[in-house]
Amino acid sequence: MKRFALLFLIIACSFTQSRAQFDINKLMEHQWVDSVFNSLSPEQRIAQLVWVNTAANKDVTSQFKVAELIKKYNLGGVIFFSGDPVKQAQLTNLYQEEAQTPLLVAMDAEWGVGMRLPGVIPFPYNMMMGASDSPEQIKAVATAMAQQMKRLGVHINLGPVADSNTQPLNPIIGMRSFGESPQKVADYAIAYMQGLQENGIIAVAKHFPGHGDTQSDSHYTLPLVPYSRDRLDTVELYPFRKLAEAGIAGIMTAHLSVPQLDPQEAIPSSLSAPIIQGILQNEWGYKGLVITDAMNMAGAETFGAPGAIEALALKAGNDVVEFPKDIEKAIEGIQQAIERNELTWEEINHKCRRVLAAKHWAGLHQIKPINTRNLLNDLNSPQAKLSKRQMIEASLTLLENQNQLIPLSRLDTLRIASLIIGNQSTVMPTPFQKMLAKYTQTTNFFLPENFSNEDLNNLKEQLADFNLVIAGFHLYESKTRHSMQVGNMQRVRPKRPYGLTAETESLLQYLGTEKNSIEVFFSSPYALSEINDFKKPQGLVLSYQADSLVQELTAQLIFGGIGASGKLPVSLASYYSLGDGISIEKAIRLKYTIPEELGVNSASLTSRIDSIVDDAIAQKATPGCSVLAAKDGKVFFRKTYGHHTYDQLIPVKENDLYDLASVTKITGALAAVLKLTDEGEINLDSPFSKSWPDWKKSLFHRSNKEALTWREILAHQAGLIPYLNFWTATRKDGQLNSKWYSFQPTEKNQLEVSPGLFLSQRFKKKIYRQVRLSELKEPGKYVYSGLSFLLIPEITKRLSGEDYTDFLNKNFYHQLGAYTITYNPLDHFPINRIIPTEYDRYYRNQQVHGTVHDEAAAVLGGISGNAGLFATANDLAKLMEMYRQMGTYGNHKYLNKKTMKEFTQVQYPENNNRRGLGFDKPLLNNQELNESRSYPCTAANPQSFGHSGFTGTFVWTDPANGLTYIFLSNRVFPTREGNKLGQLNVRTNILKVIYDEVEK
Template identity: 65%
Template sequence: MKKHFLLLFILTATWGSVLSQFRTNDPSQDVWVDSVFNSLTPNQRIAQLIWVKSAANKNMSNQLKVAEQIKKYNLGGVIFFTGNPKRQVQLTNLYQASAQTPLIVAMDAEWGIGMRLNGVISFPYNLMMGASDNPELIKQVTTEMARQMKRIGVHISLGPVAGITTQPMNPIIGMRSFGESPQKVSEYSLAYMQGLQENGIIAVAKHFSGRGNTQSDSHLTLPVVPYPKEHLDSLELVSFKKLVENNVGGIMSTHLNVLHLDEKQGIISGVSAKILNGIFRDEWGYDGLIITDVMNIAGAKTYGEPGEIEAWALKVGNDVIEFPKDIEVAIRGIKKAVEKGELSWDEIDAKCKKVLRVKYRAGLNEFKPVSATNLMHDLNGPKAELAKRQMIEASLTLLENHNNMLPLKGLETLKIASLAVGRAEATPFQKTLSKYTRVDHFFLPEQFTAEELKDLKTKLESYNLIIAGIHLLESKTRYSMQVGSLRKPKPRRAYGLADETENLLDYLANEKKSVEIFFSSPYALTEVTNFTPPAGLIMAYQNDSLVQELTAQLIFGGVGVSGKLPASLGDYYKIGDGIMLDEVVRLKYTIPEEVGMNSERLNHRIDSLVSDAIKKKATPGCSVLAAKDGKIIFHKTYGHHTYDRRIPVTEEDLYDLASVSKISGALAAILKLTDDGKIDMDSKFSDNWTDWESGLFHRSNKKDLVWRDILAHQAGLIPYINYWRETVRDGQLMDRWYSFQQTDDYSLKVAPGLFLKDSFKKQIYKDIRRSTLSPPGNYMYSGLAFLLIPQITEDVSGQSFTDYLAENFYHPLGAYHITFNPLNKFPKVQIVPTEYDSYYRQQQIQGTAHDEAAAVFGGVAGNAGLFANANDLVKLIEMYMRMGNYGGKQYLREETMREFTRVQFPENNNRRGLGFDKPLVNNNEISPEKSYPCSGASFESFGHSGFTGTFVWADPVNKLTYIFLSNRVYPTREPNMLGKLNVRTNILQVFYDEMGK
């Protein structure tokens, strides 16, 4: 007979409505089922009711043995467990080719195939999803699970776990249940089922009945459920009945002794006629598949020998036997039961045809091998990640928030320590905390000692906030879903809680202001003898990397929190507890799909532009970041520090901002001083800089220049003065101006080992005062006045320029990586080099200002000199984009920001705001290739570029913030290939393009 094989389901949208009995009005189904059935021998009809176990990480001999069993017996299905996707696809194709009748392929993949297969995204456990209280999100997650399963040729998912969990010490269900409320579990289980079945995967509800209400493991013994039927009907059976009413494809019976459903001594529910036929078939009218739990574990062995128990399982209502201990013995035992009259061939044939109808509905009447091309790419698509992200975010549960501490505010007042308990190196949680502000990281091993705790307390004395991630409170006796075997119990409490851990929790709650996060089963909290709530408490449920990252974002207000406990935690917290916070005050780190962009297309286009730039030596490397709608959706680094490709660019690397310093430093100070009424944009600049006033000993042609004209670059000031040339004679640095050592008189560091005399500042001020002045009213970019702003800031505020910026902006923003003279704070290797200065400083410039005018000010200037990484710089630019608001704080009045970011003199064809660059005045009237910065930028947008190859842009209309950092001046400033290629603005346009798609 012609063989029948599988690739994918071809299902109609009406799957759920026709799933009952797996029958349709499609005559071709009956033709196919009858044709296949008539080709089977009696033994093969029995074998169609048996599923064999396989794993893609087993040795080849084992896998070939499975293929031989499939061929020899013509088995009905295979259940895959651990391995990797590519190998499983190969085995699926091998097994299908070995089968006379196409195989059902099943997986026990409760949180997606990543539960079993390496390299595939895993979704949250059921208990965590239950905390979301959001059936639509659950359905969205299982829709992605279905997509993954179909891609690797799977037809049946052994899920959802539909039982409630009521026992904190349950070793087998725990996190696998949706919670303790029968109504909620029913609602969530239905959503889970619908996500699978509406997308072509048959769902199998398990484990009937009451497995979550036991304290023993059916893999080791036979658990007993002692409750009467009335109790079970109101609790454990509610969700199963709901799923049956909605045509769930299968039910998995399990190995429990449910005393009041079948009084027979020691009988297990999986082979109880009163339970399977009595409740499912007769009382509930269910005609879907009933599948046994695995038949090779202790719970099954308590009722019969191999062969006997499989026969009895079919007799009492099961349709499928899940990998018996010995296939040949099982088939022989079932056949023997038929011969003895304990089973009939009519029963076997009916079950066989039911299985064949399921196969037809799964598309097994058509053959197409599963393709391995682009397999990993297809499995780990952004839709899957987005579904996971949204579920985690909705599930995180805030149980304590004393004095509304979260999200954290006043970062400049906090000295924060993060503690990873059970880890020895920086966790994803800690790394994400550090994206928001300066955090020092500490660690305790899994089994730390009292001495280690004492030493830690000493180290933490100076910190006024401790953020502690608890990574160790996980059941040590639970069934391991990854390996399918029992973990070795440890001689401590079930969740690993030791006396030292209790002492730590007590210290954090009573002696320090702390936030505790349990990256574990919430039931771990029930083991704490005398739990004192800390100032902040978050139940994060799992130790998954993405869970850790989003929990860190919650603490700083990058995401909100709305999760509710799906189960009570002893006397400490009750089901439904959870504090809701809608306050999202800082940038969120996510993926482009969350704002409607396409990750693959975005990456491809930007990667191409940057790769071309690096290839053409426009820059050795760069850092590109974009935030849309308050969410960082793109942050990638490219290339290396230099063309010798020794040091790759990382997200932590600092770049010389060059003229971007104007809006990130000097202008920030002027914005604040204006906001505070200390400077008026329509007043004379000389009101604040008296050196421009005409006096007895000097005259000034600048005494009447106005702030507004100067910051809009139409005051007539010349662009630049090469001050450093005055310190050089015949190509040599003049001794009167320089020292190789820093002293009180020579404190201006122009490069390592080279210090300029402080009095040279007076020469600079004099040169600016005496510089020529063009007629005002015409746009001419000039940085001269910006050089004076640091001293003006000090004169007006009474603080140093650097302290003023740090206290008013950088530190409250958590932007400790925006700084002048970074060599004072960061290792040299973290600072990207700029030009080799062969004309002035005679050395490679790295960590000191590239701009010579900023250098002669000791690196602290208004026109240049700032260094930053993209992650911290975006906080400042995002604050500007939000019209002065960030992190729950209004740094600048909205009207001040709007005034500075509007075009000041459009009548002069001057595009500039006050300090900020703007799009061309006629940007919408010219061709895209002539537009600036690009055709997509709104007229309300603003930003600035820098000579070293930096560029920032903010667009309040489109809620877009963009950062581009590079060192295009390495090794020399000419030619400016980066500018000629328009790399920075072309990338900006990519984001605008993707918004419109």
């Protein structure tokens, strides 16, 4: 027994070390193979060499017919095509129950089971993977595919495609190939094989001896491959030979006519002994399974009837015939061939043992029913999503980048038109356009696939005012899916030729010669080959597919959220060569990704944040909120919760604007002060009164604030009182005084307090006077005050010579592409995108919606330094990222690093004052405190900084840990009374979760 255990351990270790290798001769020696083989009748040994096709979306009668065939003959395997994942798993369990010998379950899943099953993530096509020029990335994707297959009860993937696609008009391979270079195709196919076989999935290379240079489809005819043996050895055969040497478990024989390998007239290579035995098995010494392509294809049927061709296939050297047109005739034909001595039982028995050896390798000696619980979630695992994302990112190919246009810079100078051509989706804007709009302001345009000259001329008129057109071409997606007579399987087949119209040619010429443009082809790269006299645009990206994630990542590449590294896997006429591709090494703006890219568990992160927010909404701490988290410039959490109001009529959306309240202090007023300090207009240790002379005292001008410095004021220890209710001075007998107000704007009344209520400009003087004469507490103690921030817009105007909002837009928001950071949002956005705040029963006697909640900012017409800004979480994150990066974002320096360092460090720790200059900071001994006493949480690094707002907003950024966090809510709806959001520590508890999950 000990001897047997030791032997088993040695075998197991050897098997693990060479898992990607597949030497079937050694596997055939296993005891399980002997035992099962001896249990089979002669007819069952034949049936082990036959695979039947099925699909989970077939009718019940067809599915049960397959079950009957499996039970009757004890077939060797089943190939699934289209259908539902759960139904496929249930059918697999049924079929395995009916089988005397466990079935090999195969799928033709070249880019993962999502190729066949709706609802499951599909991976990129082989050609897109080839553009990554990374065997490591390809292996990672194949590993993710293998994990999906194992979970689904699949043992064999009919992939990789190892054809070198050297024919642009190939009607059947095309995007299914890794490219045109035989060497690279071999490298990539081996990596694909390793990803599958190291994870227990049998890989089957196809279509031997090579289908990459044909202009006809073997599903409908017998294609001719007319080349010499030298050419075949160096192009068609080369990848298959390398795969055979690498130990691939299976090779599929194609239905091709290759006269230089077998001169017999019109014989398909799948039925040719000189090709299969002569080259594959004898010349190359290949020891794996040899499997036919589907036997119901016209390329095979041209040579004989069902039954006869299956017998010929086995005689030629195939071990398995898959997808016969008629299972009963196939088995009967093989039996008749044995009776006629065309096949021997020795050959059948040998092949049967080979099939059984493959079953043991695949784990069928320990088969268990598939558990369908959480199946779809498991198939769409975060790890699978990450593998797909990383592959797409590595594959996007930048072919033109004149004057280093990409990544786009100086966003404030660009008027961008986002044009989509040919997309047939009913959902507009497209994922591409939505992602472009996350980076800056864009205007969307659309052209149908078959647009007319009139359509084009109208478009040109509309584009006249735009200085950049980003055009996404979807024209070359296959809109028609042709049945390939393989059950219900349907495969994307590009149109031949690629569908360019004269109008499309005109559009391309216009974009290339008359407009500053970036063209993106969400299609086969071969589409470019068909363009006559291609006028190269300033920017050109090949994105290969129109998958929504491909679209999103392409948009990120254009703006610098990701770099570029893809290389062209094929040559394109005289325009571009194999291997072309411009590299951009680093990202310069926010990247939108998933937590797993940062090593964060998305399920844990999401469930913990959901729990906090759901509880807050249930307790009516806020009707809804928007949460964003980024690390190292990568947005890894972005989610909205709840509704605009408690009536739950309008859900919160990502592009909704919130009233930032006191977050305005650091995103508006402080941004201006930072810039003016950089430019030498403000000296932090000089008196504030130097910039604001109203605070200077004279014989006739009282002031107790003349000596207060900028540093003391911004650190909140100058002695200023927190707040003044200016609006109360505008009332008379409990009503708003008509001396100050009108219901329409007038020459004097220009300050819009709320819609339909305008305050006199003269009231500003009253505000400034009240601030100057306000009480001054003992200096040197930390007392939070917003009074000085009320004055910063006017100070900015005096020092810069520019209007305050223009100054901020010019120097920050518009350059950042943050167009939703704005005062008075009703001037720019529809009200249904703006979250309401309080029903004001004190001052305005109306629902505050679209105008500032803070009364001090309201009497200044909504434009103040203490409050008044509105923004989306996404745009606010851009500004906070610039702060986190110490003044730099998007390859542009907004502020000097020295200035940012000064403003973000604690100024007066000796006074137990945690504040920076304007910025809030953690408690001085924060990391020594327990969580209940810390602020904002114990994990916050001393370098971190941010601010909170009365309406329920909070922003925080941590340069030491690379974190940026945004929380926006309207906790003051419908009333400011009570502060459950603060009592429940919702904002800081979420920040703690983010730190926790990132540190894990």
